[in-house]
Amino acid sequence: GELDKITVRDAAIPVVANINGEIVKTGEAIKASLVEQAANPVLWEDCVAQIVNQGAENFVEVGPGKVLCGFTKKIAKDVTNLNVEDLASLQKTLDYFKEVR
Structure with a gap:
């Protein structure tokens, strides 16, 4: 294949x-x-x-939507869920990681 x-x-x-x-x-x-x-x-x-x-401790969903973030939140309540689906959400995610370093 x-x-x-x-x-x-x-x-x-x-x-x-x-x-x-x-x-x-x-x-x-x-x-x-x-x-x-x-x-x-x-x-x-x-x-x-x-x-x-x-x-x-941090999960990043890449792609359109936040479906996996929702599933993950139900399974592991104490982790941080972020998503990247466009330039704005990428910047938000990068900003988050700059703050927690």
């Missing part, structure tokens, strides 16, 4: 796979999880729990 034409390198930052909520680090494992994800439901609650367990 098309994914076979793409080289996926090992992750510098751990990736949480949507198919099982587990951390994957190797390019091979990431590619395999993407293939499996196409035919299986996303386990968003497990993914958020895993990311929080790794120490994340």
